[in-house]
Amino acid sequence: MTLKDKKLCICIPALKAGGSERVAAELANYALSLGVEVHIILMSDQEVFYKLNTNVQLHIPKFKKGNKLVYYLRVIWFIRKRLKENKLVHVFSLGYRLIPVLASIGMKIDHSGSHRTSINRGWKPFKLSGVKRNIFDYFYRTASNYSKMHTKKMIYQTPEAMEHYQKSYPNADAVVLPNFLREIKLYNTDRQKVVLCIGRLSPEKGQIYLVEAFSKVNYHDWKLIFVGDGPARNQLEKRVEELGLTSSIIFEGFKENVDEYMQASEIFVLPSLHEGFPNALLEAMANGLACISFSSNYGSCELIDHGVNGYLVETMNVDELAKQIENLINDSNTRTKFQKNATEVLDKYSLDKIGKAYLHFILN
Template identity: 30%
Template sequence: MRIAMVVATLSSGGAERVTTNLAGRWAGLGESVTLITWSDSADDFYPVDSRVTRLGLGLLHDSPSWFAALFGNLRRIRRLRRVLRALRPDVVVSFLSKVNIVTILACRGLPSRLVISERVHPPRAPLGAPWEQLRAWTYRRADEVVALTRETAEWLAVHAGCKRVSVVPNAVFLPLAVGEPSVDPRAIVGSDGNILLAVGRLVEQKGFDWLCRAFAKNCTQFSDWSLVILGEGPQRDRLESLAAELGISERVSMPGQVGNVADWYARADLFVLSSRFEGFPSALIEAMAAGCPCVSFDCDTGPRDLIDDGVNGKLVALGDVDALAGALGGLMRDPALRARFATRSEGVLERFSEERIMAGWRAVLSG
């Protein structure tokens, strides 16, 4: 089978990591896979399997005006259409909302089966009026839509008119990819202290401002704990300023993007997901698979599919910083509870195994 995959970029992010993993697995099964991005391939953060054909269009640019944005997207549609006509794939698979819309428009009239993958819960991540109208008009024209959760599948059927929606959550792909930069946890927090770990882009969605406030409420009582946030993004300065304002700068580290996140999961004493919304959080499922005890906000979708509250982790009411602080403090002071959650959290390895999730994708691709 010839598969063409389309995503905006392979910069650090959950959707980008999933795309890279799927491409490598399909190539390993003998499929002919081409991975296309709007960005140039030189900007990749995640390594791509050598059996995958990598094609960067070099069309990922900031748009200073609505006219420039319109022109840029028309260029993407035309260029992608030319590429797909030349490749003649059996299946085109695109990821992320705006990329999905552009890919649907580029594929009109082409014989390839078209599958789009929605990576967030749309009502929690509105695109703006023009894009929302385009989603309502285009999504129903895809041969199949893949959602990460049942709630998202239901929303797409009602609000986007999608007739065929399959639920295929993220898999636990092990071992986790290793790349650069490699940052030794001991170089950041030493060997003796306890680590509260969070992973994600430094953007508002990830709720790291809430996390800093919750951690600050525990700093005095738990002086041997440090908060480490792995990731990079536009909110770095704001988060650093907030940590200084809260008086916790010396207890909070933000090393940036790392290529050895598995080492950090292994070193962490507790993992926290503080997001305002999620699709199906890759970092949370990876942390649980690695045996980390986990605390998470109960987002509209995602964490509740992974955590059975009080059994294999702790769910906290979305946005309740005091409750998050209380849940973190309870686990910081109770190593036996952390150990119990850690042991039970590894059950995600079976529920979201590579074999099970890839079988779901095979059914989608074959139609």
């Protein structure tokens, strides 16, 4: 099937820094390079973090948030108008999938979606209680069921996610497609004695377990560096101060040059309690780091072959995490083996392979 002259519409809440947002931007730019006319419809007016080709047609709602219900109704109408004006029939939704489906009631739209989170997570957009919560839950379930019935195609990041969710989409074709790698930027830097963790600092990302584990490691000529920011930063910094490790555990904040940090480190740890298919881990492996991840993340289990290209650790097991970090610090041969084997992801998860599979599935 030729992709040239096809039209692709990507619907996503925003294009801020994040995994789904990165996938949307990369897929849009790649599709455009293959001759596809690409539209991205956002559901909020937020700063666009990712660089888009100037020929990607970006649609941003320019109205202020007020009452959430009224706001989402306006977003639904905004999306509907853009679909009609641009004669868009292939819609790929990344997040808040029911909104584009509701926006296209009565229209002939081929809706595709993708589960981007762990099977343990769900969306709760309103903080309500009592009768209001019951009323909202009823209408939300009704709208959600309608959305699922009218979704034609679903992309799952792991076989486990597909097994868990597929029955909820009775009319949808399904396929397992992992995330694809972005372009890796090369820096002229030497690896240092650094254990690296990159991501949003928030409770579900599990950085507190990494802090506790690192405090048990006996090689404190090594540093633990966190790249990223978020609501858990103050709590993490306070705990580091209590442990007396402010010179060994460093918080760099948000950085754009993450590849430089990766190429200047030896070990990468993903302590998330739940992930879909973790971009940070994939990129760390592409950058040749020896990686450790909690085993509850299905995406991590797809990427890491325990003992071959990394270690999988029981989730929230601080002692085991500390042991495996210390193993890699102490055993340079294993560390080097993991680093070498990890880079095999460069070919397996390339944009040309995975991105093209995305487009053929969505636009077929």
